Amino acid sequence: MTDPPAPPHASSSSNSQVLSTSPPPTRPTRQRIPNPKYFGDPFVNSTTRHPIPTPLEPVSVKQALADPRWKAVMEDEIAALQRNTTWTLVPQQAQQPITCKWLFRIKRNADGSVARFKARLVARGFMQQPGKDYFETFSPVTKPATVRVILSIALSQNWPLRQMDVNNAFLHGTLSEEVYITQPPGFNSPNQ
Incomplete structure (x- = not known):
C-alpha cells in the first residue's frame, strides 16, 4: 500500500503526519499604540511634548514679591494704572469695596523660551x-461678523490694512x- 499524498504545508514522517501551518496574522483591536507625532518616542518614558516650564508662575503675591522679576512687572502695572x-486713594467708605487680585503669566516665544x-x-x-452696585452692563466688543464685513470691503476696494494693539486699552x-x-x-498705603 502506498501512503496518501500529503496535504500542503504538511511534513510526512514514517508513522504520522504533522501539520506545520502558522496561524493567520491578526491585529489586536483593543491595544492602543501612542502616535509618536503627538507623544514623542513611546519607548522613552521621560520625554513629553512640552517640558515642565521653568521658571514657574507664582501662585501668591508673597511669592511674586520675593522674585525681583515679578516685583518689577507688578510695579510697572501699578505705574501704568x-x-x-x-483710581484715587480715598478713606474707606461705608460702601463695600470690590476686592482685586493679581494674575501672573509667563509669555513665551515660539521655541518655548521666556519672552x-x-x-x-x-x-x-x-x-x-x-441693582445695588450697578444698574446696567455694557461691553464695547466688536462682533466677528462686523470684522469680516470691514475686511471684505477693504479687500474689494484695495484699501491698505494695518493691525494695531493698544496697551491697557481698557x-x-x-x-x-x-x-x-x-x-x-502688596501695594497698600496705610490709612487709605
Whole structure:
C-alpha cells in the first residue's frame, strides 16, 4: 500500500503526519499604540511634548514679591494704572469695596523660551450685586461678523490694512459712577 499524498504545508514522517501551518496574522483591536507625532518616542518614558516650564508662575503675591522679576512687572502695572489716573486713594467708605487680585503669566516665544513676565491687576467684579452696585452692563466688543464685513470691503476696494494693539486699552474709558475697590495686595498705603 502506498501512503496518501500529503496535504500542503504538511511534513510526512514514517508513522504520522504533522501539520506545520502558522496561524493567520491578526491585529489586536483593543491595544492602543501612542502616535509618536503627538507623544514623542513611546519607548522613552521621560520625554513629553512640552517640558515642565521653568521658571514657574507664582501662585501668591508673597511669592511674586520675593522674585525681583515679578516685583518689577507688578510695579510697572501699578505705574501704568496711576499714569492713567485709574483710581484715587480715598478713606474707606461705608460702601463695600470690590476686592482685586493679581494674575501672573509667563509669555513665551515660539521655541518655548521666556519672552517676558506679565502681571495684571484685576477687579473681582463678580462680587457686585445687580441693582445695588450697578444698574446696567455694557461691553464695547466688536462682533466677528462686523470684522469680516470691514475686511471684505477693504479687500474689494484695495484699501491698505494695518493691525494695531493698544496697551491697557481698557484703561482709556471713563466711568460716570463711583466704584470702590480695595488697594492692590502688596501695594497698600496705610490709612487709605
